[in-house]
Amino acid sequence: xxxxxxxxxxxxxxxxxxxxxxxxxxxxxxxxxxxxxxxxxxxxxxxxxxxxxxxxxxxxxxxxxxxxxxxxxxxxxxxxxxxxxxxxxxxxxxxxxxxxxxxxxxxxxxxxxxxxxxxxxxxxxxxxxxxxxxxxxxxxxxxxxxxxxxxxxxxxxxxxxxxxxxxxxxxxxxxxxxxxxxxxxxxxxxxxxxxxxxxxxxxxxxxxxxxxxxxxxxxxxxxxxxxxxxxxxxxxxxxxxxxxxxxxxxxxxxxxxxxxxxxxxxxxxxxxxxxxxxxxxxxxxxxxxxxxxxxxxxxxxxxxxxxxxxxxxxxxxxxxxxxxxxxxxxxxxxxxxxxxxxxxxxxxxxxxxxxxxxxxxxxxxxxxxxxxxxxxxxxxxxxxxxxxxxxxxxxxxxxxxxxxxxx
Ligand code: UDP
Numbered sequence: 001x002x003x004x005x006x007x008x009x010x011x012x013x014x015x016x017x018x019x020x021x022x023x024x025x026x027x028x029x030x031x032x033x034x035x036x037x038x039x040x041x042x043x044x045x046x047x048x049x050x051x052x053x054x055x056x057x058x059x060x061x062x063x064x065x066x067x068x069x070x071x072x073x074x075x076x077x078x079x080x081x082x083x084x085x086x087x088x089x090x091x092x093x094x095x096x097x098x099x100x101x102x103x104x105x106x107x108x109x110x111x112x113x114x115x116x117x118x119x120x121x122x123x124x125x126x127x128x129x130x131x132x133x134x135x136x137x138x139x140x141x142x143x144x145x146x147x148x149x150x151x152x153x154x155x156x157x158x159x160x161x162x163x164x165x166x167x168x169x170x171x172x173x174x175x176x177x178x179x180x181x182x183x184x185x186x187x188x189x190x191x192x193x194x195x196x197x198x199x200x201x202x203x204x205x206x207x208x209x210x211x212x213x214x215x216x217x218x219x220x221x222x223x224x225x226x227x228x229x230x231x232x233x234x235x236x237x238x239x240x241x242x243x244x245x246x247x248x249x250x251x252x253x254x255x256x257x258x259x260x261x262x263x264x265x266x267x268x269x270x271x272x273x274x275x276x277x278x279x280x281x282x283x284x285x286x287x288x289x290x291x292x293x294x295x296x297x298x299x300x301x302x303x304x305x306x307x308x309x310x311x312x313x314x315x316x317x318x319x320x321x322x323x324x325x326x327x328x329x330x331x332x333x334x335x336x337x338x339x340x341x342x343x344x345x346x347x348x349x350x351x352x353x354x355x356x357x358x359x360x361x362x363x364x365x366x367x368x369x370x371x372x373x374x375x376x377x378x379x380x381x382x383x384x385x386x387x388x389x390x391x392x393x394x395x396x397x398x399x400x401x402x403x404x405x406x407x
Contacts (some may be wrong), residue, residue, distance in 0.1 A: 047119075119139065218248050
């Protein structure tokens with residue numbers, strides 16, 4: 001089992017000691033996280049390491065996953081799309097179904113808690129049934145709400161405003177709400193199977209297993225098959241690059257159980273990739289952590305050409321592996337990539353193609369950029385910083401209005 005001390009060689013003894021000191025104020029607190037999928041996507045990724053570590057620190061932390069039928073996930077995907085700015089149509093029957101599924105889930109939960117952290121809109125409505133079961137309710141928004149469809153946000157706002165606080169990943173996402181809003185960046189776990197160091201032999205074995213021959217420089221995007229991740233735009237960029245530089249593109253992705261649109265987008269990607277032998281589209285199972293790690297380490301350039309992005313853990317993961325990353329200039333990607341330093345931001349398939357070529361022709365610069373990116377992640381986006389933020393938040397919640405709080 002990985003323990004907190006195992007992180008000391010990576011982040012320093014002082015950082016680990018600081019977590020222990022903060023946690024002393026919170027021994028035995030009951031902390032519940034609720035989301036809507038146990039696999040797939042960034043939220044499940046974070047919870048899978050945050051929950052055990054918080055328990056090690058002496059907080060009784062549990063992770064609940066709400067259940068829903070396909071119609072429920074159609075509604076919540078429409079919320080997701082609407083919050084990220086797409087036009088969506090929600091009928092009163094759909095909204096009632098959303099409430100109904102939340103009511104049914106509420107009956108499954110009998111715990112009591114000090115703090116409940118509800119992730120994203122899917123379980124947001126639970127507060128209406130379960131409010132007395134926890135002292136503090138916090139809503140954590142992981143999506144890019146910089147330009148939401150107003151009808152969708154107005155509906156959700158009526159629910160969210162019942163919370164004691166909300167958390168967003170960056171200031172651009174903050175909303176008009178009657179409670180405190182906290183900005184907490186997501187993070188990655190450097191010791192997880194997805195991010196731990198791998199030997200060359202392990203990387204080669206995965207490539208072999210996935211049928212990828214590394215006879216040319218490898219460009220990679222790993223994401224759920226979601227239109228906001230713009231996989232078709234990546235293919236367009238790749239076709240432009242290919243005219244000038246030999247390279248391969250791997251588009252790898254899986255499906256999240258709370259995302260009903262994956263199959264449709266995958267079909268679009270397969271069609272766009274047709275007739276191009278240097279493009280490989282891989283559908284990965286949710287447990288393919290080791291494969292994702294190896295693919296990211298095998299790549300020469302990593303792309304995350306999103307058109308909206310809550311944060312983009314795939315960017316963080318790639319940076320941690322010392323890779324040069326090209327990302328869409330949106331949402332949380334902007335917090336991570338600084339042009340010419342930690343990566344490149346782009347606004348179009350043409351811009352993306354330009355930067356891929358630029359990096360393929362400058363391996364020394366790509367290497368330096370990757371090293372800078374890794375150090376940037378070490379300082380800002382590792383799990384120890386995230387845990388510190390959660391602990392600090394809990395202390396703040398327990399001391400409302402106090403002007404002097406000893407951390
Ligand atoms: N991921 C994965 N397999 C896949 C696609 C994605 O394990 O086929 C992981 C990816 O490595 C990252 C997370 O899912 O840890 C995606 O998080 P991100 O913030 O990039 O996007 P989200 O899916 O939450 O929008």
